[in-house]
Structure formats: C-alpha cells, structure tokens
Amino acid sequence: MTIDVAPHLFSPIKVGDLELKHRIVMGPLTRSRSPKEVANTLNAEYYGQRATDGGLLISEGTSPSLTAAGYPNVPGILTEEQSKGWKLSTAAVHAKGGYIYAxxxxxxxxxxxxxxxxxKAPVSASAIPIDGKETPRALDLDEIKYVVNEFQTSAKWAREAGFDGIEIHAAHGYLIDQFLQTSSNKRDDHYGGSIENRARFLFEVVDAVLKELPASKVAIRLSPWLGIQNVSDEDPETLFKYVLVKLNAYKLAYIHLTEPVWGGWQQGPPHSQSKLQILRPLITSPTKLLLTGGYTLETGEEAVAAGRADIIGYGRPFxxxxxxxxxxxLGKPLTDYSDPSKYYGGGREGYADYLTWEEEEQRKEKKEKLIPGSGATHSKY
Ligand SMILES: Cc1cc2nc3c(=O)[nH]c(=O)nc-3n(C[C@H](O)[C@H](O)[C@H](O)COP(=O)(O)O)c2cc1C
Structure with missing residues (x-):
C-alpha cells in the first residue's frame, strides 16, 4: 500500500539541475549597499548568513546594462570587475552548501x-512616464538590440561569478514589463501592438541568456495583475497566458510569480483565492512554480501541500x-521585519547584524545574568 503524503516546505525538490533540500527560497531584495555598483565583502557576509545547505537564494536585482540602474548603490553584473565582486557572495553561499541565482x-x-x-533620460518601451517621475525616452531598434546583447554579456559574467543560475526580472513594472503591458507600450513597430509583439523583447532577452546558460539554469519573474508603477494591461489574462505557455515550452528551472497583493502591503483575498491560480496549470514539470508575496510559514506550507506552488519565496522575513x-x-518566532527604515542603503547595521535565534537566546541569557528580568523581545509575525 502506498500512502500519499503531500509535500511540505521541508520536502526536497529538483529545481533545474539543483537538488534542493527544502522549498524556502530567499526572494530578491534590493538593499543598496554596493558602492560603485560592485558587490563587496559586506554583501558576501549578508548572503552567506542567509544560505542553508541545499537552499536557494535569489540575489537582489543586479544591473545587466549601462541603462539599467534606477537606484543608488545597486551592484551590476555587466563587467569583469562586477563579476569578481559577486564571486565573493557566490563563494560564501556555496561554502554553506547553498545555491544562488542572480x-x-x-x-x-x-x-x-x-x-x-x-x-540622458531613462529608457522604456515608449515615452510615457510613471506618475511623478521623469519622462523616459523610447528605445530605438538598434538600442533594443544593444540592451539584449548586454543581457547576454551579463549572463556570461554571472556564470563566471559562480551563480547557479539566472532569474530574469520581468515583473513589477520594470523594463521588460513596460514592453509587455499596454499602459506603457504604445509602439507602432514590431515591439508594440499585438501580444506577440509586446512579448518580443522578453523572449529576445530569454534567448540571449540561453546562449550562455542551459534552460535548467534560467528562470524568470513576472507579476500578473500586480499593477504597480503605472503598469497595467487591457487584457492581462490573455497576455500572461500567452507568455506562460510559451515560457513553459522552454523548460526553464522555475517561473517566479509575485502575488498580486504586494507582499501583504495591501489588503486582499487569502493566498488560496489568488488570481495566480488561473495560471497555475500552465506551468508544468520540469519547470517549477515559485510564488512570493506575503507568505508565512503556515500559508507557505498550505500552498505547497495543495500544489498551488512548488517552492515559496520569502522577502522581508529574510x-x-x-x-x-x-x-x-523549529517553529520559533521571527524578528519583526515591518520597519522599512533599514531596507535600503547604509552599512552593516540593519543588514548583516541581525542575530540568529540561537544568538538571541545566548544574548538573553547573558543579559539575564547581569540584569535579571531583561532580555530581547520578539514579535511573532
Ligand atoms: C527591501 C525590498 C527590496 C526588494 N527588491 C526586489 C528586487 O530587487 N527584485 C525583485 O524582484 N523584488 C524585490 N522586492 C520584492 C520581494 O522580492 C518580495 O516580492 C516582496 O518583499 C514580497 O514578499 P514578502 O511578503 O515575503 O516580503 C523587494 C522587496 C523589498 C521589501
């Protein structure tokens, strides 16, 4: 007799060519702590702290183009120097038996x-600004080709840096999403108009990255229905179904979807009623589905057990x-992550100085000995 046991967060799973020992993925988190746009030893310490044996981390967004950066102190991956900087982080993660995608x-x-x-003005599909931001200039056809080539160069440098794979950021209203969706793409050439045309840039980027890495080491992030940064589509369901069916045929390592209710920062339906479930059947083995946004231990367990996702991403909790x-x-409480004041910029403080559960306990014991009654406080999230 066989007994069906639903998978849970600590069930192993194969993602691309990685044999993961658990399904808790560190989501990409921009922390703006890489002066001169080169990843450094402090970044390596931070990623190393978060690595686990057989666990997958995704790096913060790293710039694959001279025109990519939108925020200060974001590390790039376009040059040899930047690649060498990242090598420190990939080595720190590998030393703990972990894996990291760029x-x-x-x-x-x-x-x-x-x-x-x-x-010059920042670039986009069309010269349509985000409310309150600078008006971008539309990339011309030669520039599109150039940017696609830059993605390929960056994929090469990411491989050289020792990354286990690449996640292409096509979500959250950034450049690839600006091409995809109707609100930000009014082009009248073969990158605008039909769904096929609007998705062309995305697939050119995927194909460029695949010149450097096999599909089993490539992933992509999308955010259907998220609607941030003034990006929206006249028919998102048809658009994202088209894109996902086509992506699924590539047999990528995983497809990463952001929950439309942005990480719990907005009120919305529970994860079990997420609109993303309309798209779930389109993502089939060997490609795995990664969902991120507002998950807790409990809701992550539920999603994996119910087959709504294969792996779960956690951002702020990490x-x-x-x-x-x-x-x-161990079922221990989490240190509160709701204060955004340390998210972006600064040094080690609020970045690489958070304690593990064990360290907190040791510190409490020490304090108890000195001043009875004192101790670190936790808030359960
Ligand atoms: C400080 C911060 C930086 C982020 N940077 C990125 C990023 O570089 N790339 C990306 O795709 N998402 C980024 N996100 C989104 C997260 O990956 C994640 O989707 C979001 O935090 C919701 O998940 P959570 O509820 O587990 O935090 C960022 C979120 C935060 C809070």
Whole structure:
C-alpha cells in the first residue's frame, strides 16, 4: 500500500539541475549597499548568513546594462570587475552548501537620468512616464538590440561569478514589463501592438541568456495583475497566458510569480483565492512554480501541500531573520521585519547584524545574568 503524503516546505525538490533540500527560497531584495555598483565583502557576509545547505537564494536585482540602474548603490553584473565582486557572495553561499541565482534587473523608466550614461533620460518601451517621475525616452531598434546583447554579456559574467543560475526580472513594472503591458507600450513597430509583439523583447532577452546558460539554469519573474508603477494591461489574462505557455515550452528551472497583493502591503483575498491560480496549470514539470508575496510559514506550507506552488519565496522575513529556514524548522518566532527604515542603503547595521535565534537566546541569557528580568523581545509575525 502506498500512502500519499503531500509535500511540505521541508520536502526536497529538483529545481533545474539543483537538488534542493527544502522549498524556502530567499526572494530578491534590493538593499543598496554596493558602492560603485560592485558587490563587496559586506554583501558576501549578508548572503552567506542567509544560505542553508541545499537552499536557494535569489540575489537582489543586479544591473545587466549601462541603462539599467534606477537606484543608488545597486551592484551590476555587466563587467569583469562586477563579476569578481559577486564571486565573493557566490563563494560564501556555496561554502554553506547553498545555491544562488542572480536576478538581472533593468529598471527602464523607473530609473533616473542621474544613473544614465551622459545623464540622458531613462529608457522604456515608449515615452510615457510613471506618475511623478521623469519622462523616459523610447528605445530605438538598434538600442533594443544593444540592451539584449548586454543581457547576454551579463549572463556570461554571472556564470563566471559562480551563480547557479539566472532569474530574469520581468515583473513589477520594470523594463521588460513596460514592453509587455499596454499602459506603457504604445509602439507602432514590431515591439508594440499585438501580444506577440509586446512579448518580443522578453523572449529576445530569454534567448540571449540561453546562449550562455542551459534552460535548467534560467528562470524568470513576472507579476500578473500586480499593477504597480503605472503598469497595467487591457487584457492581462490573455497576455500572461500567452507568455506562460510559451515560457513553459522552454523548460526553464522555475517561473517566479509575485502575488498580486504586494507582499501583504495591501489588503486582499487569502493566498488560496489568488488570481495566480488561473495560471497555475500552465506551468508544468520540469519547470517549477515559485510564488512570493506575503507568505508565512503556515500559508507557505498550505500552498505547497495543495500544489498551488512548488517552492515559496520569502522577502522581508529574510531581512531580519538570517536563520529564517531554521526558525521555520523549529517553529520559533521571527524578528519583526515591518520597519522599512533599514531596507535600503547604509552599512552593516540593519543588514548583516541581525542575530540568529540561537544568538538571541545566548544574548538573553547573558543579559539575564547581569540584569535579571531583561532580555530581547520578539514579535511573532
Ligand atoms: C527591501 C525590498 C527590496 C526588494 N527588491 C526586489 C528586487 O530587487 N527584485 C525583485 O524582484 N523584488 C524585490 N522586492 C520584492 C520581494 O522580492 C518580495 O516580492 C516582496 O518583499 C514580497 O514578499 P514578502 O511578503 O515575503 O516580503 C523587494 C522587496 C523589498 C521589501
């Protein structure tokens, strides 16, 4: 007799060519702590702290193009120097038996002219600004080709840096999403108009990355129905069904979808009623489905057990809990992650100085000995 046991967060799973020992993935988190756009030893310490044996991390968005950066101190991956900088992080993660994908992130019109070559306007599909931001300039056909080539170059440098794979950031209203959706793409050439045309840039980027890495090491992030940064579509269901059916045929390692209710920062239906479930059947083995946004230990377990996702991404909880995986395993409370003041920029503080559960306990014991009654406080999330 065989007994069917539903998978849970600690069931192993094969993702691309990686044999993961659990399904708790660290989501990409921009932390703006790489001066001169080169990943450094502090970044390596931070990623190393969050690595686990057989666990997958996704790097913060890293710039794959001269026109990609939209925010200060974001590390790039376009040059040999930047690749060497990242090597420190991949080595720190591998030393713990973990894996790390690089997220290639072009911000497009979400960027600023101050980060652009020659301080030109940021680039996009069309010259349509995000409310309150600079008006971008539309990429011409030669420039599109150039940016696609830059993605390929970056994929090569990511491989050289020792990354286990690449996640292409096509979500959250950034450049690839700006091409995809009707609100930001009014082009009248073969990159605009029909769904096929609007998705052309996305597939050219995927194909460029696949020149450097096999499909089993490539992934992509999309955010259907998210609607941030003024990006929306006249018919999102048809658009994302088209894109996912085509992507599924590539047999990528995983497809990463962001829950439309942005990480619990907005009120919305429970995860079990997420609109993303309309798309779930389109993603089939060997490609795995990664869902991120507002998940807890309990809702992550439920989603995996019900087959709504194969692996679950956690963003903010990983910021303040370097040992998130262990805390989940032991059922320990989490250090509060709701204060955004340390998310972006700064140094080690609020970045690589968060304690593990064990360290907190030791510190409490020490304090108890000195001042009875004192001790670190936790808030359960
Ligand atoms: C500080 C911060 C930085 C982020 N940076 C990125 C990023 O570089 N790339 C990306 O795809 N998502 C980014 N996100 C989104 C997260 O990956 C994740 O989707 C979001 O935090 C919701 O998940 P959570 O509820 O588990 O935090 C960021 C989120 C936060 C809070």
């Amino acid at each position: 997220q290639l992130w072009h911000t497009g019109r979400a960027g600023k002219s101050e980060f652009q070559p020659d301080k 910021i303040t809990n370097p040992d998130l995986v262990e805390r989940f395993r």
